[in-house]
Amino acid sequence: MSAEIICVGTELLLGDILNSNSQFLAQQLAKLGIPHYYQTVVGDNPERLKQVIKIAISRANILIFTGGLGPTPDDLTCETIADFFGVPLVERPEIIEDIAHKFAQRDRVMSPTNRKQALIPQGAEVLPNPTGTAPGIIWQPRSEITIFTFPGIPHEMHRMWQETAVPFLQNQGWGKEIIYSRSLRFWGIGESALAEKVSSYFNLPNPTVAPYAGKGEVRLRISAKANSAAAAEELIVPIEQQLKEIAGLDYYGADDETLASVVGVLLRAAKETVSVAESCTGGGLGQMLTEISGSSDYFWGGVISYDNSAKARLLGVNPEDLDKFGAVSATVAEQMAIGVKSRLETTWGLSITGIAGPGGGTETKPVGLVYIGLAGPKDEVKSFEYRFGTMRDRWFIRHLSACTALDLLRRRLLSR
Amino acid sequence: MSAEIICVGTELLLGDILNSNSQFLAQQLAKLGIPHYYQTVVGDNPERLKQVIKIAISRANILIFTGGLGPTPDDLTCETIADFFGVPLVERPEIIEDIAHKFAQRDRVMSPTNRKQALIPQGAEVLPNPTGTAPGIIWQPRSEITIFTFPGIPHEMHRMWQETAVPFLQNQGWGKEIIYSRSLRFWGIGESALAEKVSSYFNLPNPTVAPYAGKGEVRLRISAKANSAAAAEELIVPIEQQLKEIAGLDYYGADDETLASVVGVLLRAAKETVSVAESCTGGGLGQMLTEISGSSDYFWGGVISYDNSAKARLLGVNPEDLDKFGAVSATVAEQMAIGVKSRLETTWGLSITGIAGPGGGTETKPVGLVYIGLAGPKDEVKSFEYRFGTMRDRWFIRHLSACTALDLLRRRLLSR
Numbered sequence: 033m034s035a036e037i038i039c040v041g042t043e044l045l046l047g048d049i050l051n052s053n054s055q056f057l058a059q060q061l062a063k064l065g066i067p068h069y070y071q072t073v074v075g076d077n078p079e080r081l082k083q084v085i086k087i088a089i090s091r092a093n094i095l096i097f098t099g100g101l102g103p104t105p106d107d108l109t110c111e112t113i114a115d116f117f118g119v120p121l122v123e124r125p126e127i128i129e130d131i132a133h134k135f136a137q138r139d140r141v142m143s144p145t146n147r148k149q150a151l152i153p154q155g156a157e158v159l160p161n162p163t164g165t166a167p168g169i170i171w172q173p174r175s176e177i178t179i180f181t182f183p184g185i186p187h188e189m190h191r192m193w194q195e196t197a198v199p200f201l202q203n204q205g206w207g208k209e210i211i212y213s214r215s216l217r218f219w220g221i222g223e224s225a226l227a228e229k230v231s232s233y234f235n236l237p238n239p240t241v242a243p244y245a246g247k248g249e250v251r252l253r254i255s256a257k258a259n260s261a262a263a264a265e266e267l268i269v270p271i272e273q274q275l276k277e278i279a280g281l282d283y284y285g286a287d288d289e290t291l292a293s294v295v296g297v298l299l300r301a302a303k304e305t306v307s308v309a310e311s312c313t314g315g316g317l318g319q320m321l322t323e324i325s326g327s328s329d330y331f332w333g334g335v336i337s338y339d340n341s342a343k344a345r346l347l348g349v350n351p352e353d354l355d356k357f358g359a360v361s362a363t364v365a366e367q368m369a370i371g372v373k374s375r376l377e378t379t380w381g382l383s384i385t386g387i388a389g390p391g392g393g394t395e396t397k398p399v400g401l402v403y404i405g406l407a408g409p410k411d412e413v414k415s416f417e418y419r420f421g422t423m424r425d426r427w428f429i430r431h432l433s434a435c436t437a438l439d440l441l442r443r444r445l446l447s448r
Numbered sequence: 449m450s451a452e453i454i455c456v457g458t459e460l461l462l463g464d465i466l467n468s469n470s471q472f473l474a475q476q477l478a479k480l481g482i483p484h485y486y487q488t489v490v491g492d493n494p495e496r497l498k499q500v501i502k503i504a505i506s507r508a509n510i511l512i513f514t515g516g517l518g519p520t521p522d523d524l525t526c527e528t529i530a531d532f533f534g535v536p537l538v539e540r541p542e543i544i545e546d547i548a549h550k551f552a553q554r555d556r557v558m559s560p561t562n563r564k565q566a567l568i569p570q571g572a573e574v575l576p577n578p579t580g581t582a583p584g585i586i587w588q589p590r591s592e593i594t595i596f597t598f599p600g601i602p603h604e605m606h607r608m609w610q611e612t613a614v615p616f617l618q619n620q621g622w623g624k625e626i627i628y629s630r631s632l633r634f635w636g637i638g639e640s641a642l643a644e645k646v647s648s649y650f651n652l653p654n655p656t657v658a659p660y661a662g663k664g665e666v667r668l669r670i671s672a673k674a675n676s677a678a679a680a681e682e683l684i685v686p687i688e689q690q691l692k693e694i695a696g697l698d699y700y701g702a703d704d705e706t707l708a709s710v711v712g713v714l715l716r717a718a719k720e721t722v723s724v725a726e727s728c729t730g731g732g733l734g735q736m737l738t739e740i741s742g743s744s745d746y747f748w749g750g751v752i753s754y755d756n757s758a759k760a761r762l763l764g765v766n767p768e769d770l771d772k773f774g775a776v777s778a779t780v781a782e783q784m785a786i787g788v789k790s791r792l793e794t795t796w797g798l799s800i801t802g803i804a805g806p807g808g809g810t811e812t813k814p815v816g817l818v819y820i821g822l823a824g825p826k827d828e829v830k831s832f833e834y835r836f837g838t839m840r841d842r843w844f845i846r847h848l849s850a851c852t853a854l855d856l857l858r859r860r861l862l863s864r
Contacts, residue, residue: 043660045484046627047475048669051467054489059463068461069496071489073470080485087503103640104659105650135638137837143640145647162839165640185662187844211462242464253464308731308752314738315724315731318752322730325807325842333758335751336724336734342749342792346762376758391741426741 033206035061035068036092038084040099040109041184042075052186053098060193065207066094076100078112085116089177094206099184101166103145109181110169114153117173121151124158131165159196164188170200178204212264213255214286215244216275219439221282223250229278239267241275248432281443291438292320292327298445299330304379306441308334309347309368311359311385312402317434332376337368347371360385362403362415369405370413381407382437388429389422398422402433406440416440449622451477451484452508454500456516456525457600458491468602469514476609481623481673482510492522494531501532505593510622515600517582519561525597526585530569533589537567540574547581575612580604586616594620625673628680630702632691634666635855637698642666645694655683657691664848697859707854708736708743714861715746720795722857724750725763725784727775727801728818733850748792753784763787776801778819778831785821786829796860797823798853804845805838814838818849822856832856 037057043049054071061068070091074084088095100109114121127150128142135142149166152158159168159180166183173179180197182189201207218226223245227234230252233241239256254271258264276283285294299306308317314336321331337343340359344351349367357363365383373381386402393399400420407413418436420429453473459465470487477484486507490500504511516525530537543566544558551558565582568574575584575596582599589595596613598605617623634642639661643650646668649657655672670687674680692699701710715722724733730752737747753759756775760767765783773779781799789797802818809815816836823829834852836845 042658043669044470044487045474046478046629046671047471047473048629048631048660050471054460055463055466057463058461062462069491069493070500071460073487075485077485083507084486091499102659102661104643105647106658137835138638139835140638140641143638143644145640145644163841163844187841244464307758310731310734312738313735314743314747315726315734315750315752316738318726318731318754319729319735319846322728322732322754322804322846323843325805327730328754331730332755333752333762334731334754335762336731336749338734338738338744338750339748339792342723345791346749346751375761376755389741427739430735430738 033066033094034092035066035094035096036088037068037071038088038095038097039071039073039184040076040081040097041073042077042106044073044099045075053182053184053189056186056190057096057098057193060198062211064198064201065210066201068092076106076108078108078115081109081112082116085113093176093178095177095179097179097181098189101149101168101181101183103143103148103165107148110151110153113179113181117153119153119155119173122154123147123150124152125150127152127158127167130160130167134165159192161188161192162195163191168192170197209257209259210261210264211255211257212261212268213253214268214272216252216254216272216279216283217285217289218250218252218279218282219248219284219291219435221250221279226250226252226279226282230275233271233275236271239271241271248428248435281446284439284442290320290323291435291442293324295438295442295445296321296324296327296330298442299379302445305330305332306380306382307332307372307376307378309372309381309383309405310334310336311338311343311368312388313384313430313434314338316430317382317384317437320434320438332378334376335372343368347375358397360387360397360401360403362417365403365405365415366407366413367405369407369415370411373407379409380441381405382441384433384437386418386429386433388426388433390426393422400424400429402429402436404433404437404440406444408444449482449510450508451482451510451512452504453484453487454504454511454513455487455489455600456492456497456513457489458493458522460489460515461491469598469600469605472602472606473512473514473609476614478627480614480617481626482617484508492516492524494524494528497525497528498532501529509592509594511593511595513595513597514605517565517584517597517599519559519564519581523564526567526569529595529597533569535569535571535589538570539563539566540568541566543568543574543583546576546583550581575608577604577608578611579607584608586613625675626677626680627671627673628677628684629669629671630684630688632668632670632688632695632699633701633705634668634695634698635664635700635707635851637666637695639666642668642695642698646691649687649691652687655687657687664844664851697862700855700858706736706739707851707858709740711854711858711861712737712740712743712746714858715795718861721746721748722796722798723748723788723792723794724853725788725797725799725821726750726752727754727759727784728804729800729846729850730754732846733798733800733853736850736854748794750792751788759784763791774813776803776813776817776819778833781819781821781831782823782829783821785823785831786827789823795825796857797821798857799823800849800853802834802845802849804842804849806842809838816840816845818845818852820849820853820856822860824860
C-alpha cells in the first residue's frame, strides 16, 4: 500500500506558485505511516494528466490530487479522472445547494459556472469543503485504487484533509510504522552554535535529531519511528528533555508554539498584561500577539507611532529628545515603552523603534539598527540595542525586531 | 524539445523541506522558452529513480536533476543515472583537486567520502559548483537526451544554473518562444463572477488568460509567447487594457503591487495622510501599510485598541456606546476612525472592529462580523458591515478585514 501525490496546475509549471501542497501532504502521509515514493506535477492538460494517472496506478494505490477543481474551463482534474476510468459525471444537488448557500452567506449570487463544481464521478463520495466552493472526492474506481481530490488553495485543502481524509485513511488501517516528530524551537542562538552544543545527538538511529534554520530561529526536529504514538512519545521524551536542558533559556517552545503564544501563557499565569508601542514594525508586534485567540486576556493594545508626531502625541515622548537623540535611540525606546504602559495601565510596556530599510540608514545609524524598550513593574525600564545588519531585507529586519521584543519579554518573565 | 524536472531526495517525500528548486527551475525554463510538462519527485532509491528516468526519457529530451550529489551513502543520483545508461563512472582528478582546495580554504581536511563526488559518467562534462563541493554534470548519453545534475542546496544550484547551464542551453538554440506573464489583481469580486465577465478571453491562443484565486483575491494571468520581451509586451498590453476596463474598480494592481502599495501611491499623489485604529486585526493593517518602504510619507501611525479601555482612553470612544452597542458595532467603528484621525491630524482615519474567532461569537454577533470605519475630510465618516463567515479561520478573517479596509480607502480615493 503506497500513495502518490499528483499536483495539477499550469501555474506550477510556470513557477508562478511554490508547491507547498506537496510538502503538507508528504508530512501528513508520514504522520499516518502511509509510504509514498513519488510526487508528480502536471499542467491543466487532460491528455498529459491521463498519462500521469496511468503511470501512478501502476506504482501506487492511493492517488492524491490537488488543484484543478475550480469553476473555470481550465479546471479539468475531476472530469479527466472520471474520463480515464470511463465513468460518467453526475450532478450532485447537495453540492449545488451548499455552493448557493455559501454565496448567499456572502451576499452574492452563485454564478452558473459554479454548477460545474457539482459534477462528481458516479459512485464517488463527496469530500466536503467547509471553507470554499470546490468539493473534493473520495473514490474507489477499482477495488485496489483509492482517489482523493482536493482544491489547490492550501487552507481549503488542509481543512478537508484533516476533517475528512485523515479519519477515512485511519479507518482503512493502511498506516504502517508511523514517523512521529517533534520540533523544538530556539531563539537567540545560531544554527551552528546550537549544532555544536548538541552534535552528539545527530548520530542517533531512532529517534533521529536534525537541525533546521529559518526566519531567525533554529529548530531541532526529533523524529521517531514507532508502531504507535505512545511508543514514539517514549522514544522522543528523554531526548527532548536532554536537549532542552542543554539549550537553557534559548529553548522557547515546541511544534506549533510561537514566541507570542509562549509569552501569552506566561502572562496569563502571572495575571499580568502587556501593551506595545511600535515604530518600524508598524503593528507587526501587535499582530503577532493577537494571532493567539484569547489574547485579549493579557494584551490590551498599543500605539503605532510611525511618525514622530504620533510618538509625542500618543505616547508623550519628549519632542526635545526626539530632536536631540533621534527617533531611533535608546531613550526614545524607553519613553515609548513607559508611555504606552502608563496610558493603558498594563504590567508591561514593550516598544520598538528602528530603521527597517532599505532607505533611511546613515553612517551612525545604519539600516538594521533597532532599539527595543521594556517597561515593567515598579517603573523599571530598560532598552536594548540590536544591529540586524545592512544585508537583511525590510521584511526580515521587521520580523526579527518583533520576535526579539517578544523574546526579551519571555526571558524577563522567566527570570524572576 | 521539452524538459522534465526531477528532484531526488527522501527528505522531500517526508515533507522535511519545501521544494523550492522546482519553482526556480520552472521559472527559469519559462524565461528561456523551453517548455516543460512534468515535474517528478523521487526518494534516494536507485530502482525507483531508474523507473523515473525511463518514464522521463519517453516524454522529454532534457532531464534536469536536483539532489543526491552529496558525499554520503544515500546520495545516489549520479551513479544511478550512469548505471541506467550502462556507462561506467570515472574519477576526475580535477574535481578531487577542487574539493581539496575548498576544504583547505576553510581550514579543513577533505574527508575520504568526498572522493565519491569526483565520479562522473564517462563522456560527461563537469558542471562546476563554485560555492559547494558537489559538482554537477552536463551529459548527452544518447543523441536526443541531455542530462543536467545539480546539488539540492538552492543557492549552489542557482549559481550553477546561471553560470553554466543557462549559457549552454542558450547556445543550443532550444529556447523557442519566451513565456512572458503579467498578473492582474482584483479585490471585491469572486473568482467565478470575474471569470464570467471575462470568459471570452479564456479561449485566446496567445496571449492566454487564466484566473487564479487565493487569500481573498482573484488574479488573471496574461501569458504571452513571443521572441522578445518587447514583442510579448505588445501582445499583453491591449488585453490588459480590455480586462481592466471590464473589471472597473475591482481591478487594483498588477504583478507585485499590493492593496497597501496602491493606496500609498494614491495618498502620495494627493498629498494626503492616513492613520489606523485597529481592534480585531491587532496591528495587521498598520503592518500592511508599513510593508512599503517610504510609507512614513503618508502613514502617520495609529492605535491598537484591542481592549475596550484602549478604545476609550486612546481614541475617545464613548464608554456608554461601548456598553450599549458593543465594541463590534457601526458606531464604535465610526468613533474609532474619527478618534484616530483627529488625534493624529491625518486626512483619513481607517478603523476595524470585529470578531475574528474562533471564540467570542454570539447569535446576533457571529464570528466573522466586522465593521470598518472610514473618516475623511470635512468630518465625513462612514461605516461598513461585513460578514466574513463563521467557517473561515482567525487568520483569514483578520486578513480579509485588513485588506477590505485598504480596499475601501482605495475606492474612496479613486471615486472623487
